[in-house]
Amino acid sequence: xxxxxEIDRTLINERVSEFRDQVKxxxxxxxxxxxxxxxxxxxxxxxQLHAYMFRVAIPYGTLxxxxxxxxxxxxxxxxxxxxxxxTRQNIQFNWIKLADLPDALEDLAEVGIHAMQTSGNCTxxxxxxxxxxVAPGEVEDPRIWAELLRQYSTLHPEFSFLPRxxxxxxxxxxxxxxAIKVHDIGLRIHKNAAGxxxxxVLVGGGLGRTPFIGKLIKPFxxxxxxxxxVESILRVYNQYGRRDxxxxxxxxxxxxxxxxxxxAAEVEEEWIAMRDTALTLDDEVVEDIRSRFTYxxxxxxxxxxxxxxxxxxxxxxxxWRKNSVAPHKVPGYGIVTLSLKxxxxxxxxxxxxxxxxxxxxxxxxxxxxxxxxHEQNLALPxxxxxxxxxxxxxxxxxxxATPNVNLVTDIIACPGxxxxxxxxxxxxxxxxxxxxxxxxxxxxxxxGRLHIxxxxxxxxxxxxxxxxxxxxxxxxxxxxxxQITIGGRxxxxxxxxTLIGPAVPYAEVxxxxxxxxxxxxxxxxxxxxxxxEAVTRLGVEPFKERVYATR
Amino acid sequence: MPLVKNGRVAADTxxxxxxxxxxxxEGAVLIPAVRFLADAAALSQRAxxxxxxxPNNRDLDELVPYLDKLAVVALVFPTFRDGRAYSQARLLRxxxxxxxxxxxxxxxxRDQFVFMLxxxxxxxxxxxxxxxxxxxxxxxxxxxxxxPTGDGRITALHRRMQLRHSESAS
Numbered sequence: 252x253x254x255x256x257e258i259d260r261t262l263i264n265e266r267v268s269e270f271r272d273q274v275k276x277x278x279x280x281x282x283x284x285x286x287x288x289x290x291x292x293x294x295x296x297x298x299q300l301h302a303y304m305f306r307v308a309i310p311y312g313t314l315x316x317x318x319x320x321x322x323x324x325x326x327x328x329x330x331x332x333x334x335x336x337x338t339r340q341n342i343q344f345n346w347i348k349l350a351d352l353p354d355a356l357e358d359l360a361e362v363g364i365h366a367m368q369t370s371g372n373c374t375x376x377x378x379x380x381x382x383x384x385v386a387p388g389e390v391e392d393p394r395i396w397a398e399l400l401r402q403y404s405t406l407h408p409e410f411s412f413l414p415r416x417x418x419x420x421x422x423x424x425x426x427x428x429x430a431i432k433v434h435d436i437g438l439r440i441h442k443n444a445a446g447x448x449x450x451x452v453l454v455g456g457g458l459g460r461t462p463f464i465g466k467l468i469k470p471f472x473x474x475x476x477x478x479x480x481v482e483s484i485l486r487v488y489n490q491y492g493r494r495d496x497x498x499x500x501x502x503x504x505x506x507x508x509x510x511x512x513x514x515a516a517e518v519e520e521e522w523i524a525m526r527d528t529a530l531t532l533d534d535e536v537v538e539d540i541r542s543r544f545t546y547x548x549x550x551x552x553x554x555x556x557x558x559x560x561x562x563x564x565x566x567x568x569x570x571w572r573k574n575s576v577a578p579h580k581v582p583g584y585g586i587v588t589l590s591l592k593x594x595x596x597x598x599x600x601x602x603x604x605x606x607x608x609x610x611x612x613x614x615x616x617x618x619x620x621x622x623x624x625h626e627q628n629l630a631l632p633x634x635x636x637x638x639x640x641x642x643x644x645x646x647x648x649x650x651x652a653t654p655n656v657n658l659v660t661d662i663i664a665c666p667g668x669x670x671x672x673x674x675x676x677x678x679x680x681x682x683x684x685x686x687x688x689x690x691x692x693x694x695x696x697x698x699g700r701l702h703i704x705x706x707x708x709x710x711x712x713x714x715x716x717x718x719x720x721x722x723x724x725x726x727x728x729x730x731x732x733x734q735i736t737i738g739g740r741x742x743x744x745x746x747x748x749t750l751i752g753p754a755v756p757y758a759e760v761x762x763x764x765x766x767x768x769x770x771x772x773x774x775x776x777x778x779x780x781x782x783x784e785a786v787t788r789l790g791v792e793p794f795k796e797r798v799y800a801t802r
Numbered sequence: 803m804p805l806v807k808n809g810r811v812a813a814d815t816x817x818x819x820x821x822x823x824x825x826x827x828e829g830a831v832l833i834p835a836v837r838f839l840a841d842a843a844a845l846s847q848r849a850x851x852x853x854x855x856x857p858n859n860r861d862l863d864e865l866v867p868y869l870d871k872l873a874v875v876a877l878v879f880p881t882f883r884d885g886r887a888y889s890q891a892r893l894l895r896x897x898x899x900x901x902x903x904x905x906x907x908x909x910x911x912r913d914q915f916v917f918m919l920x921x922x923x924x925x926x927x928x929x930x931x932x933x934x935x936x937x938x939x940x941x942x943x944x945x946x947x948x949x950p951t952g953d954g955r956i957t958a959l960h961r962r963m964q965l966r967h968s969e970s971a972s
Contacts, residue, residue, distance in 0.1 A: 286882070286911060
């Protein structure tokens with residue numbers, strides 16, 4: 252956990268009081284809605300279909316029990332008793348009143364939580380691997396650098412009015428769980444020959460209506476130089492990014508139009524002019540940030556405790572353990588994913604009661620720490636294996652032990668037309684229907700790893716481009732239609748999926764997905780050939796044929 | 803449109819000239835960039851204070867040779883959402899060491915003041931009278947700054963280092 256000090260707390264409180272003043276000026280009419288809009292967005296407040304929506308940052312996906320309880324409190328006191336975890340390590344509250352927002356922010360500030368820059372044309376919440384600091388084989392904990400970038404980008408005097416939003420993601424593992432290749436800047440931590448920490452820097456990735464996989468701009472930027480290098484990228488983008496068309500304003504378009512070589516040369520020129528400035532991070536500064544991340548005092552425990560052996564007789568427990576418990580870097584411990592994808596439920600939602608219960612369980616079993624991942628699930632990152640049976644019972648009781656992590660029913664979906672004023676179609680009901688179709692755990696297990704991502708419009712908040720199966724809602728003559736892509740992925744082999752054919756109406760989406768899955772089961776070479784691997788091997792044709800032959 | 807200088811509403815001693823206006827021999831003037839560049843050698847030698855209004859999409863390289871002759875560079879925010887002039891301001895102050903008045907013009911609203919001060923602006927043509935009057939209070943809104951810029955305010959990272967060193971010394 253990162254412990255905020257007085258300096259960090261002061262800034263958050265100053266931001267709350269500034270926002271309180273902004274809301275007051277809006278309510279009194281001193282600010283027009285147009286003037287207020289950007290101010291509220293920069294504090295995570297959207298105007299949605301039915302109400303204001305409030306997006307709160309969970310920097311690098313790490314929460315303490317006290318922080319999660321405060322989220323529950325906000326859900327209960329100012330909203331309708333639930334919150335929605337997003338694909339970018341944020342939580343959203345959908346029914347909040349403008350006049351209540353300053354109070355909600357003040358309550359959150361008590362536990363060091365804020366909504367700064369969760370929207371607006373500025374640097375958004377810096378995200379990372381939800382298993383940071385506990386995944387075996389990690390180069391080092393990427394959250395130290397995420398926190399440095401969080402501080403660097405917070406209320407940046409030069410880059411708070413960029414052409415468009417700007418997103419960073421960082422990973423320090425070979426297996427990328429942070430989707431760095433579909434971010435404006437993706438950072439992969441690795442070591443140089445001298446054993447020093449640095450970053451492979453990717454730029455210009457992103458989804459939306461023009462998806463791009465991030466391009467390599469520099470294979471190694473030393474840790475001490477990362478802020479100046481990032482500042483060079485942002486400065487080039489701030490000056491030359493397009494501002495004439497909102498759909499062409501992201502950095503990916505600038506990189507694409509200039510070409511990566513030319514863009515890299517511009518950045519390099521800027522960097523050479525300013526790299527030796529106060530942005531240089533000396534070791535002492537990095538160590539200071541590192542020292543405020545605390546780690547549990549792990550015990551020496553068995554990897555095969557008696558509790559686990561006796562619980563293995565219960566097939567329900569075993570199904571859950573095999574599905575939801577991942578290896579931890581410390582023997583005797585595991586990383587437990589809590590599925591927020593119950594059969595028939597909206598993906599990523601948690602009630603205030605669930606949040607409180609999870610906060611309690613984290614205190615009891617996970618050193619008071621909870622993680623949030625981009626797949627819209629939670630995780631308890633430090634669970635002793637001997638505690639798994641007891642934890643499972645408790646999680647099952649509150650409905651977050653569905654053994655479907657990474658399976659066909661572990662669906663990423665945007666809020667869609669149920670909430671969002673940009674959406675063309677509904678997303679959540681499609682996800683709900685699909686979870687019913689594949690509700691049988693044995694079937695889902697037989698299918699294996701399969702990511703379905705659903706977006707209710709071209710803005711792609713549900714990351715449909717990089718779903719193994721992507722579902723994109725479009726409007727056709729006033730009706731909801733859905734385009735289906737297959738073969739996308741968001742990991743270290745990130746690729747944008749391929750469209751299989753004409754869009755299908757709302758009522759047929761689940762049938763089409765079933766057809767695609769059945770085709771895969773018939774075509775796969777062996778049970779462990781994943782769906783996305785089969786698509787890579789076979790191309791889209793056989794799937795397309797299966798779907799459209801009878802339609 | 804009130805002008806704020808040194809934190810207070812002040813009289814604007816500079817006349818804003820239109821693109822085609824004749825440039826007077828006497829008196830402080832702000833000249834549009836195109837007009838200035840057309841005769842930069844002569845205009846930068848004017849005896850009276852001379853400033854240039856520089857658009858946010860024009861490279862600063864053309865202006866740099868004349869900076870030490872200029873009393874004012876006025877940068878433009880066509881809307882408050884367009885943040886290009888923040889980069890220009892920092893470059894003028896931090897890279898090109900411009901010491902004259904750096905003026906923010908266009909849609910300049912209260913909630914940009916802190917960013918602008920940090921980027922190096924020291925004069926503000928403020929859109930609304932109420933915002934201009936609130937300048938001093940608004941400028942003091944923040945006491946913590948995470949980024950180093952040319953304004954010299956100490957960053958949070960370095961303040962922590964100082965605190966740490968003073969603790970270990972005592």
